[in-house]
Amino acid sequence: MIAETDTLRLAPGVMLRQDRTREQWTLLGPERVLVLDELALEVVRACVQGGGSVGTGIDRLAAEFQAPRAEIAGDVLELLQDMRERGFIAG
Amino acid sequence: MSTLEPPVAVHLELSHRCPLKCPYCSNPLALEPAAGELDTATWCRVLDEAAEAGALQAHFSGGEPCVRKDLETLVEHATRAGLYTNLITSAVTLDRARLQRLQAAGLQHVQISFQDTHAEGADRVAGMPGAHARKLAIAREVVDLGLALTVNAVVQRHNIDRVDDFIDLALALKAGRIEVANVQYYGWALVNRAALIPTREQLVAMDAALRDRLPSLKGRIVVDYVVPDYYAQRPKACMGGWGQRFMNVSPSGKVLPCHAAETIPNMVFETVFDRPLGAIWQDGEAFRRYRGTAWMPEPCQGCERKEIDWGGCRCQALALAGDAGVADPVCALSDRHAEVIATAERDAARADVPFTYREYRNAAVP
Numbered sequence: 001m002i003a004e005t006d007t008l009r010l011a012p013g014v015m016l017r018q019d020r021t022r023e024q025w026t027l028l029g030p031e032r033v034l035v036l037d038e039l040a041l042e043v044v045r046a047c048v049q050g051g052g053s054v055g056t057g058i059d060r061l062a063a064e065f066q067a068p069r070a071e072i073a074g075d076v077l078e079l080l081q082d083m084r085e086r087g088f089i090a091g
Numbered sequence: 092m093s094t095l096e097p098p099v100a101v102h103l104e105l106s107h108r109c110p111l112k113c114p115y116c117s118n119p120l121a122l123e124p125a126a127g128e129l130d131t132a133t134w135c136r137v138l139d140e141a142a143e144a145g146a147l148q149a150h151f152s153g154g155e156p157c158v159r160k161d162l163e164t165l166v167e168h169a170t171r172a173g174l175y176t177n178l179i180t181s182a183v184t185l186d187r188a189r190l191q192r193l194q195a196a197g198l199q200h201v202q203i204s205f206q207d208t209h210a211e212g213a214d215r216v217a218g219m220p221g222a223h224a225r226k227l228a229i230a231r232e233v234v235d236l237g238l239a240l241t242v243n244a245v246v247q248r249h250n251i252d253r254v255d256d257f258i259d260l261a262l263a264l265k266a267g268r269i270e271v272a273n274v275q276y277y278g279w280a281l282v283n284r285a286a287l288i289p290t291r292e293q294l295v296a297m298d299a300a301l302r303d304r305l306p307s308l309k310g311r312i313v314v315d316y317v318v319p320d321y322y323a324q325r326p327k328a329c330m331g332g333w334g335q336r337f338m339n340v341s342p343s344g345k346v347l348p349c350h351a352a353e354t355i356p357n358m359v360f361e362t363v364f365d366r367p368l369g370a371i372w373q374d375g376e377a378f379r380r381y382r383g384t385a386w387m388p389e390p391c392q393g394c395e396r397k398e399i400d401w402g403g404c405r406c407q408a409l410a411l412a413g414d415a416g417v418a419d420p421v422c423a424l425s426d427r428h429a430e431v432i433a434t435a436e437r438d439a440a441r442a443d444v445p446f447t448y449r450e451y452r453n454a455a456v457p
Contacts, residue, residue: 011267013200013239015175021097021145028175030200030239030268030313033099033147087267087313 097145326403
């Protein structure tokens with residue numbers, strides 16, 4: 001499982017890209033596409049591209065959305081775990 | 092009918108030329124000669140039109156796309172148009188310097204086919220001595236440069252007992268992804284079916300071993316598993332549904348719903364010289380023919396899986412039932428299903444059938 005102390009990055013060959021045709025954000029990877037909803041986009045920005053640990057990213061999300069940290073941490077970790085299992089993020 | 096979604100990806104068959112001779116190739120028997128291939132400027136226009144139509148990814152394929160000296164130019168053009176670029180290659184003509192040029196042009200992902208896990212078997216299938224060793228060397232360069240690597244393990248009767256070894260190979264190479272791609276019987280592979288198709292027992296053993304191993308691979312490597320559908324109960328959702336996700340452009344510029352679609356008789360394919368890709372996608376006759384569910388006869392029309400399987404594969408319906416407009420006969424609900432099983436079992440039981448190698452001297456005259 002992903003821990004708050006982990007530092008993540010996009011897997012090789014994966015890029016965050018705005019799809020202007022469909023007006024949505026996506027992770028593009030080897031022969032596949034992951035559509036990100038608003039929350040998933042913010043999680044990627046804070047916890048994968050934020051430059052710090054996963055925990056630091058969760059701090060940022062809690063502050064930004066004025067949400068109780070304990071409530072969002074589990075969901076964020078679960079989302080990141082799923083993205084890692086599908087090969088979009090590494091670390 | 093709901094609004095038509097834009098294509099997700101465009102598959103560009105840059106050339107039918109290839110240094111390998113794999114008998115499982117799904118290219119058409121009438122291979123396009125080099126003189127018939129689109130020029131650089133036309134491919135660039137096609138890439139612009141694909142991005143304009145909403146495609147997110149470009150797959151550079153063939154034949155062997157690396158035979159094109161303008162591959163770097165095309166990758167760079169695709170990248171500038173906003174497309175994610177995949178290179179689907181045999182890798183045998185690549186070297187580190189060219190990989191670096193392709194990476195600088197924006198290439199993200201390299202998929203390398205492997206014919207077996209040991210050189211002797213692999214080189215025999217590829218019809219090229221030394222091919223396997225070259226592939227291993229280039230795969231290491233791909234990873235070393237930080238590009239994404241997919242190992243495409245092409246599975247057939249001669250290597251199906253080594254799927255575990257294929258996975259070990261991919262892990263050792265540090266590939267991010269492996270396609271366990273059981274051969275699909277189109278084009279050259281259809282000609283070679285009796286030399287390639289595994290027995291049901293082989294298939295069941297492979298399937299069980301692979302499914303056993305999948306949980307331990309989670310988070311380490313992405314596994315895409317293409318099942319051999321002759322022994323299946325339900326057909327594959329070919330191309331994610333006809334004309335719903337992919338466009339294919341042939342070396343000479345024919346715009347196809349799938350790479351095997353040219354086998355279907357009485358179908359008119361527009362070319363990149365007729366109309367822009369987006370317009371062909373929207374209402375091209377070939378794309379509309381089997382798109383959605385309205386065309387479906389029974390048993391598809393009344394089937395609860397009709398928007399899951401999309402009737403299976405049109406080219407397979409043609410190859411096995413002689414009619415592209417009926418249910419894919421690999422489906423257990425098809426009245427031709429028993430024949431398919433009998434054909435598979437009959438072909439699988441044949442021993443020592445020689446390969447008909449995929450090469451221009453064996454090709455059909457167009």
